[in-house]
Amino acid sequence: MTKVIETTFHVRYAETDASGVVYHANYLVWFEHGRGEWFWQQERDYHRDVEARGLNWPVVEVSARYLAPARYGELVTVRTWFKEMQSRAFTIGYEIVNAETKQVLCTGWTKHLNVNNEGRVVAIPDDLRAMMAE
Amino acid sequence: MTKVIETTFHVRYAETDASGVVYHANYLVWFEHGRGEWFWQQERDYHRDVEARGLNWPVVEVSARYLAPARYGELVTVRTWFKEMQSRAFTIGYEIVNAETKQVLCTGWTKHLNVNNEGRVVAIPDDLRAMMAE
Amino acid sequence: MTKVIETTFHVRYAETDASGVVYHANYLVWFEHGRGEWFWQQERDYHRDVEARGLNWPVVEVSARYLAPARYGELVTVRTWFKEMQSRAFTIGYEIVNAETKQVLCTGWTKHLNVNNEGRVVAIPDDLRAMMAE
Amino acid sequence: MTKVIETTFHVRYAETDASGVVYHANYLVWFEHGRGEWFWQQERDYHRDVEARGLNWPVVEVSARYLAPARYGELVTVRTWFKEMQSRAFTIGYEIVNAETKQVLCTGWTKHLNVNNEGRVVAIPDDLRAMMAE
Numbered sequence: 001m002t003k004v005i006e007t008t009f010h011v012r013y014a015e016t017d018a019s020g021v022v023y024h025a026n027y028l029v030w031f032e033h034g035r036g037e038w039f040w041q042q043e044r045d046y047h048r049d050v051e052a053r054g055l056n057w058p059v060v061e062v063s064a065r066y067l068a069p070a071r072y073g074e075l076v077t078v079r080t081w082f083k084e085m086q087s088r089a090f091t092i093g094y095e096i097v098n099a100e101t102k103q104v105l106c107t108g109w110t111k112h113l114n115v116n117n118e119g120r121v122v123a124i125p126d127d128l129r130a131m132m133a134e
Numbered sequence: 135m136t137k138v139i140e141t142t143f144h145v146r147y148a149e150t151d152a153s154g155v156v157y158h159a160n161y162l163v164w165f166e167h168g169r170g171e172w173f174w175q176q177e178r179d180y181h182r183d184v185e186a187r188g189l190n191w192p193v194v195e196v197s198a199r200y201l202a203p204a205r206y207g208e209l210v211t212v213r214t215w216f217k218e219m220q221s222r223a224f225t226i227g228y229e230i231v232n233a234e235t236k237q238v239l240c241t242g243w244t245k246h247l248n249v250n251n252e253g254r255v256v257a258i259p260d261d262l263r264a265m266m267a268e
Numbered sequence: 269m270t271k272v273i274e275t276t277f278h279v280r281y282a283e284t285d286a287s288g289v290v291y292h293a294n295y296l297v298w299f300e301h302g303r304g305e306w307f308w309q310q311e312r313d314y315h316r317d318v319e320a321r322g323l324n325w326p327v328v329e330v331s332a333r334y335l336a337p338a339r340y341g342e343l344v345t346v347r348t349w350f351k352e353m354q355s356r357a358f359t360i361g362y363e364i365v366n367a368e369t370k371q372v373l374c375t376g377w378t379k380h381l382n383v384n385n386e387g388r389v390v391a392i393p394d395d396l397r398a399m400m401a402e
Numbered sequence: 403m404t405k406v407i408e409t410t411f412h413v414r415y416a417e418t419d420a421s422g423v424v425y426h427a428n429y430l431v432w433f434e435h436g437r438g439e440w441f442w443q444q445e446r447d448y449h450r451d452v453e454a455r456g457l458n459w460p461v462v463e464v465s466a467r468y469l470a471p472a473r474y475g476e477l478v479t480v481r482t483w484f485k486e487m488q489s490r491a492f493t494i495g496y497e498i499v500n501a502e503t504k505q506v507l508c509t510g511w512t513k514h515l516n517v518n519n520e521g522r523v524v525a526i527p528d529d530l531r532a533m534m535a536e
Contacts, residue, residue, distance in 0.1 A: 009411070010438055013448075014159060014431040016152035018206050019319075023148055024327040025300070028293035029416040036412060036475065045475045046415075051287075059292040061333050066326065072152050073438065073447045143277070144304060147314075148297040158461040159434070162427035163282040170278055170341065179341045180281075185421075192468065193426040199463050207304065207313045282427060284420035286474050291416055340420050 002082040002134060007037040008099045011074050021069035027106045028062060031094045034080035035110075038092075042131075050128070057112040060089075064108035068098075075099035082132045088121050089113050090132060136216040137268060141171040142233045145208050155203035161240045162196060165228045168214035169244075172226075176265075184262070191246040194223075198242035202232075209233035216266045222255050223247050224266060270350040270402060275305040276367045279342050289337035295374045296330060299362045302348035303378075306360075310399075318396070325380040328357075332376035336366075343367035350400045356389050357381050358400060404484040404536060409439040410501050413476050423471035429508045430464060433496045436482035437512075440494075444533075452530070459514040462491075466510035470500075477501035484534045490523050491515050492534060 017023040039046050050057060070076055076096055083093035089111060096106040114124045124132075151157040173180050184191060204210055210230055217227035223245060230240040248258045258266075285291040307314050318325060338344055344364055351361035357379060364374040382392045392400075419425040441448050452459060472478055478498055485495035491513060498508040516526045526534075 010435075010442060012431060012438065013151055013153075013434050014157055017147055018150035018152070018154050019147075019324060019326070020152050024330065025148060025293045025296035028296065029414060032293075032415050033412075036414065040412060040475070047473070047475050056287060058287070058337075059334060061331075062292065063329075063331050065329050069326075071449070073442070073449050144301075144308060146297060146304065147300050153458060153460070158464065159427045159430035162430065163280060166281050166427070167278075170280065174278060174341070181339070181341050190421060192421070192471075195465075195467050196426065197463075197465050200461060203460075205315070207308070207315050281419055281421075282425055285415055286418035286420070286422050287415075288420050293416060 002132065004079050004081045005034070005038045005041050006077055006079050007034060007041075008075055008077045009033075011070050011072050011076060013072050016072050021071055024064075024066060027064055027066070027096060027108070028110075030076070030078050030096055030106075031062075031064075031080075031092075031108060031110055034078035034094055035092060037078070038080050044131070053125075054117045055122075055125075056115045056117075058115060059110045060113050061111040062108065064106055066106050068103050068105050070096075070098065070105050076105065083109055085124075085129065085132060087123050090124070136266065138213050138215045139168065139172045139175050140211055140213050141168060141175075142209055142211045143167075145204050145206050145210060147206050150206050155205055158198075158200060161198055161200070161230060161242070162244075164210070164212050164230055164240075165196075165198075165214075165226075165242060165244055168212035168228055169226060171212070172214050178265070187259075188251045189256075189259075189262075190249045190251075192249060193244045194247050195245040196242065198240055200240050202237050202239050204230075204232065204239050210239065217243055219258075219263065219266060221257050224258070270400065272347050272349045273302070273306045273309050274345055274347050275302060275309075276343055276345045277301075279338050279340050279344060281340050284340050289339055292332075292334055295332055295334070295364060295376070296378075298344070298346050298364055298374075299330075299332075299348075299360075299376060299378055302346035302362055303360060305346070306348050312399070321393075322385045323390075323393075323396075324383045324385075326383060327378045328381050329379040330376065332374055334374050336371050336373050338364075338366065338373050344373065351377055353392075353397065353400060355391050358392070404534065406481050406483045407436070407440045407443050408479055408481050409436060409443075410477055410479045411435075413472050413474050413478060415474050418474050423473055426466075426468060429466055429468070429498060429510070430512075432478070432480050432498055432508075433464075433466075433482075433494075433510060433512055436480035436496055437494060439480070440482050446533070455527075456519045457524075457527075457530075458517045458519075460517060461512045462515050463513040464510065466508055468508050470505050470507050472498075472500065472507050478507065485511055487526075487531065487534060489525050492526070
């Protein structure tokens with residue numbers, strides 16, 4: 001397992017639903033936020049360092065388990081790490097916890113392909129691969 | 135006032151919030167859905183007929199009044215019409231009602247500019263203008 | 269496999285992202301829309317028939333595979349069915365296709381528990397179980 | 403004008419749309435985030451200090467002007483202040499800027515009523531009024 005990047009933020013009202021807790025699909029948005037932070041906290045940016053050089057990392061598979069609910073205003077922490085590397089694909093792992101109680105709310109992973117602008121799945125460039133393996 | 139296009143759909147759980155009713159920002163998404171239907175019900179499409187010819191209609195101003203709440207599963211009707219035309223801008227009006235009780239839930243409008251791919255505000259082409267004025 | 273309920277709608281602009289296609293988390297919202305239609309098309313409603321009698325069906329696990337992208341304005345069809353039943357839990361299956369080309373865009377499932385208002389996982393009432401098994 | 407609370411965060415991919423920039427309705431979510439921060443930065447919380455004592459502050463009117471786009475990964479700052487007070491209603495003002503260039507992206511306001519659990523519009527309690535006027 002590579003290093004784990006953490007980011008903490010408040011739950012928005014927009015993210016809750018009529019059952020009083022965070023709507024399940026929004027945890028996938030928080031996974032994406034975690035991926036973004038993985039770049040940002042290392043002075044990188046997905047758009048600049050991946051998209052702008054003609055690559056895309058579309059999500060081709062997602063899995064999430066919901067263990068406990070989150071409510072409006074609560075602080076949640078997203079932990080993000082590179083979980084598995086292949087030559088042209090990789091899997092990112094996530095754990096979302098209540099930042100105060102440390103209770104685990106959700107765990108999951110997303111699988112991504114490394115796709116070029118012609119839509120072909122290609123080998124991940126060495127520098128990006130090295131970055132992920134740190 | 136031009137003709138009014140109507141579209142009716144069920145409220146999604148994703149659109150509600152912890153207060154038990156539809157989150158206010160989602161009415162703007164429904165306004166956009168109404169604009170889309172305005173095209174679709176006339177065998178047109180915003181992407182094909184506007185974007186694909188090098189134009190964009192960004193929202194530059196929005197106003198909405200919330201009169202009554204909508205709840206999960208309710209049928210809502212969005213009414214959409216062209217409200218005001220200028221040479222390079224236009225305003226679209228909306229009314230959202232409960233499809234069963236006919237109670238008005240929300241009224242509003244969006245102002246759009248006609249922008250080309252260089253980001254310049256340009257005159258609306260005559261055929262699009264005619265379409266809007268129908 | 270039980271009967272399959274289908275619902276078809278246009279992709280909203282709000283559902284797309286900067287890569288030009290539908291944002292992956294929104295397929296989970298479409299899964300939920302499919303579950304809602306499962307009720308609505310049978311003159312039932314999740315709120316009235318489940319929540320209002322003191323039960324909740326939270327999503328405890330989700331899995332989705334993304335096979336092809338959807339774009340603004342396209343018509344997509346969500347197919348929903350009850351995939352597996354246990355005494356206090358069940359799994360719903362989904363397939364999302366482009367309504368015109370019939371290309372499969374996404375497949376997935378959600379697992380739900382039958383929870384009462386005290387937060388306890390309890391047996392699914394017989395009438396609801398019969399409804400699911402139809 | 404009362405004090406201005408600022409909060410800064412990165413644009414999520416989920417918040418962008420197929421035109422490549424942030425979808426206009428998401429600025430209303432950022433307004434809400436700004437309102438939340440107004441509480442959080444003062445050791446308060448909307449749920450605990452308003453909802454839990456039997457009050458709600460629904461949005462009854464919103465207005466927004468969009469001046470420049472925001473893109474994925476950019477840092478944006480939301481500035482929030484109490485703009486106008488009435489005995490049973492109030493208006494909150496917002497300004498959203500690019501945190502690096504300081505360019506103003508969006509300005510707007512939301513009008514709220516002070517509603518009790520029976521749905522009646524009632525006078526804002528003195529302590530909440532004092533808090534807003536700080």
